[in-house]
C-alpha cells in the first residue's frame with residue numbers, strides 16, 4: 001500500500017463498506033467472533049477454531065470469518081455475530097465450540113436462526 | 128417540541144409498489160384520530176435493505192421493525208404500539224424459519240440506554256484492519272483538520288465541546304491543549320495514558336483492543352493542534368493483546384502515510400510509539416509517567432511547574448479522551464455538548480463489575496442515574512440479593528450507598544457524594560459485602576502501590592491498613608474509628624500526588640455512609656455482612672438439615688460430622704470458615720452468625 005491522500009479515504013471506505021455490508025461480492029454470510037481479552041478468556045479461540053473447521057469441511061466459499069472486539073457484555077462471552085445480506089445482524093451468546101458448530105450448520109448453512117442461543121438482532125446505538 | 132417517536136416508512140420503488148403510500152396515509156390518519164400528532168412523526172425514507180419484506184416500518188428510537196404490512200393492520204398497530212406502548216409481535220420482523228421473533232438488540236435493557244461514541248466501532252470492525260476503520264469515517268477528522276482547520280480552531284472546537292479528561296480528574300481538554308500550544312519550547316509531545324491501574328477497571332484496555340485507530344487518530348489531531356511531532360502510548364505490559372493491536376495499527380497507519388512524515392501529503396509530521404509500562408499504579412500519575420518514559424524512577428514530582436517530558440511541553444490525555452476527539456471534530460462541538468449534563472458533556476465508558484448480572488463494558492451519556500446503570504443496564508444483583516453500594520473511582524474513589532442510587536453520574540455529583548468519576552471502574556456490591564473489609568482491600572492496594580516518596584502516604588497508608596486489619600480481626604479498640612478519620616485527613620493534606628491525596632477516600636466514604644458497620648466490628652465484635660472470618664461462626668440448623676452429607680463430603684477440613692439422614696454438626700475447632708458448606712447446601716441449612 002502506498003501512502004494515501006485525503007481523497008483516498010473515501011474510495012478505501014467505499015470498497016470496504018461493500019464487503020462489510022455484504023451488498024456485493026461473493027460473500028453471503030459474515031461471521032464475527034468477538035475476540036477481546038474477555039472473549040478469549042471465556043473460550044473464543046475454541047469457537048474460532050470450530051468455525052474455521054466447519055467452514056473448511058463444508059467448503060463454504062461464500063462465508064467470511066472475521067474477528068472483532070468485545071461486544072460489551074463480557075459476562076456472556078464467547079459471543080458471535082452473524083451478518084447476512086438484507087437482514088439485521090444476530091448476536092449469539094455464551095457459546096462453546098459445540099454450540100458454534102450447531103449455529104454454523106443450522107443458521108449459516110441452513111438459514112434458520114437459533115433462538116435458543118441468540119441474544120438479539122440488530123445493532124447498538126452509535127453516535 | 129420534538130416528537131417522541133419517529134416512524135420511518137420505506138418509500139422505495141419496491142415498497143411503493145407494495146402499497147407503502149396507502150400505509151403511510153392510513154398511519155397518518157390513525158395518528159391524527161388518536162391525537163398523537165405531537166408524539167409520533169411519520170418519516171418517509173429510502174430503501175431500508177429489507178424491502179423484499181415490504182412495506183416496512185422502523186419505529187425509532189426503539190428500532191422495532193415491522194414488515195409485510197397491510198392497511199388493515201394499521202389501526203391496531205397505532206393503538207397498541209403508539210398509544211399503549213406495546214409493540215405488536217405478530218407484525219414484527221421474523222427471522223427466516225423462525226416461529227417467534229428474537230428481540231431487537233436495542234430493546235434489550237443492557238444495550239438500550241447505552242450510547243457509543245468512544246466505543247463507536249466496538250464489535251463492528253476488525254481492529255486489525257485499518258480499512259474497516261476508514262470505512263467507518265476513520266481518519267476523516269484528521270484529514271479535515273490538516274486540510275482545512277487552523278490549530279487554534281481545532282482547540283476551540285475541543286474547548287467548546289466541553290470535553291473533559293476521562294482519566295480521573297476531569298480537566299478540560301481544550302484548556303490543557305491551549306496552554307501547551309502557547310508554550311514556546313519545542314519539540315512538543317503528546318502522550319496517551321493507557322496505564323489503567325485501578326482494580327476492576329478495563330475500559331481503556333477494551334477501547335484499544337476494539338479500536339486502536341480511534342486513539343491514534345485522536346492523538347494525531349491533538350499533535351496537530353498543539354504543534355507536537357511525536358508521541359507515546361504509555362501502555363501497560365499486562366495488556367498483551369492491546370499492545371499487539373496498538374503496535375500493528377501504528378505500523379499500518381505509517382504504511383498508509385497517516386503517521387510519519389508528510390501525513391496525507393499535507394506536510395504535517397507526526398509519529399507515535401508505544402512505551403510499555405511495567406504495571407506500577409503510580410505510573411498513571413502524569414509526573415510519574417513522564418519520569419518513567421525519561422528512564423527515571425517513577426516518583427511523582429511537585430507541581431507546578433507544569434509537567435514536562437525532557438523539559439519540553441507535553442499533553443497527556445487518557446485513552447478514552449483521545450478516542451472522543453475524532454468524533455468531536457467530525458460532528459462538531461455543538462452536537463457533542465448537547466449530550467450530558469451542564470458541567471459534564473458527552474458519554475462515559477464504565478467497566479461494570481462485581482455483584483452484577485450483566486458484567487461488562489458500558490458507554491452511557493453523562494447524567495444517567497446510578498440506578499439506571501445498576502438495574503436497567505446491569506440487570507440488578509445476582510440471586511435477588513440486596514444492593515449495598517457501588518464503588519466508583521477505584522482506590523481513589525469511594526462507596527455510594529443505596530440511598531444515593533438516583534444520583535446523576537457526572538464529575539461534580541460523584542465528588543459531592545464522597546466518591547469520584549475516576550477512570551470509570553464501577554464495582555457493585557451486594558448485602559454480603561463488608562465495607563470495613565472493602566476499605567481494607569483498597570488501602571492494602573494503595574499501601575502496596577505507594578511509591579514511598581512521601582512519608583504521609585508510605586507510612587500513613589500502612590498505619591491505616593494496620594488499624595483496618597485489626598478491626599477485621601475483631602481486635603478493634605475503642606477510639607479506632609476516630610483515629611482512622613484523623614489519620615485519613617492528615618494523609619490527604621500531607622501527600623504530594625493524587626495517590627496519597629485520595630487513598631483515604633475509600634476509608635472516609637465508607638465511614639461516612641456505613642459508620643455503624645465499623646462500630647459493630649469494634650464494639651460488639653460482629654461483622655454484620657458475615658465476611659470477617661474472626662468474627663463469624665458457621666452453624667447447621669438442625670431443623671433444615673436433611674443429612675444429605677454433601678457438606679461433610681466437600682468440607683476441606685473434615686470438620687463436619689453426622690450420620691446420613693441425621694442433622695450434621697460443625698466442629699468449630701477445625702472449621703476454617705471457608706464457606707464451602709454454605710455454597711453447597713441445597714437446603715439453606717448453614718447459617719453464618
Ligand SMILES: Cc1cc2nc3c(=O)[nH]c(=O)nc-3n(C[C@H](O)[C@H](O)[C@H](O)COP(=O)(O)O)c2cc1C
Pocket residue numbers: 291292293294295296297298320321322323324325408409410411412413443444445446448449550624625626
Ligand atoms: C495514582 C494515580 C494513578 C492514575 N492512573 C491513571 C491511569 O491509569 N490512566 C489515566 O488516564 N489517568 C490516570 N491518572 C490521572 C492522570 O494523572 C491524568 O490526570 C490523566 O491521565 C490526564 O488525562 P485526561 O485529562 O485525559 O484524563 C492517575 C492519577 C493518579 C494520581
